[in-house]
Amino acid sequence: MVRLSAALLKNAGTELGSLGKTLSEFLVCPLSKQPLRYCEETNSLISDTIGVSFPIKDGIPCLVPKDGKILDTEDTSKSEDTASSSAKNEDNQG
């Protein structure tokens, strides 16, 4: 109940963030069937197991296998703390 009313009070901007979080609870990677992690910065869902990122467009997660982008080229260039995250991404791709 608290969760519901809190969600209703949120504006459109943060709604996407909470959507992303909720989504990562019931959605899995269409390829590995492993959990997805919501990345606020890129507004995408990340499959750490295979190192692939799936975009969220207009609040709709795009989880068709061909929508996935292999991390490392796309993601790491954007973030400032690339060192840690790119290392992590590379690890995951092995």
Next chain:
Amino acid sequence: MALRTVTRKLGRQVLPIFSSSQLHSHATSFGFKEVREEEKSQMVGNVFTSVASNYDLMNDLMSAGLHRLWKERLISKLNPFPGMKHLDVAGGTGDVAFRILETINSVKRRALQDFLEDNLLEETQIYICDINPNMLNVGKKRALERGLGEDRSLTWVEGDAESLNFVNDSMDGYTIAFGIRNVTHIEKVLAEAYRVLKRGGRFLCLELSHVEIPIFKELYDYYSFSVIPAMGELVAGDRESYQYLVESIRRFPSQEKFASMIADAGFQKVEYENLVGGVVATHSGLKI
């Protein structure tokens, strides 16, 4: 010519159902055309991108409004209940999902007090999964028009029926209405449906099927091949997409054959029902 391709398709379907996902370039059907497997999804994608905006109008015209009754029939078989987790595949325009939600809401109103409603409202989850973003956009727009835009029971996801993005054993129900005909590998879709359903979960499919009744069959063929493409051209300005539609119906497995494919995927109590002499059929199966 059609006969040859049909035989070929049947041959393909007796292959083991869980063959590897990286199948080599088999031929598959795009209507009566033979195309490479990789091309089919692209070509089907083009069809649905092209018809998305007129989709529901054309359904009304082509079926003389009957598709509404067929969908109602599907939902009455599903028997939706408050709190259920349901996945509707290939239902981008929301037609099936809205009906399920409305059925649940009316059941709930009869059965429960206000204070319980909030909780259950949050629990009910209907996921609408479609591979085509244009169809999903039409659905989201319609949800807004129906006052369901903020409804947290509806979740829209762009996904592939052959490679679903939902957790194992997570759904009480699975529906696919007028969708499975358009996929490249029916077996994979069935295997994925089986995977995401809970034990006791129900698979339901509504699909244009085969008419075998003499005379009615001839009339239906005339209507399909002469009237529908012309209607598509006139109303939606798109003859090819509707030519594909009628051809793809003829290429889809027969009621019996499709039922045996559902059973092969592991479903129990597989049954089907013809509506309007087989113009459409509902198939159902239980994961036990």
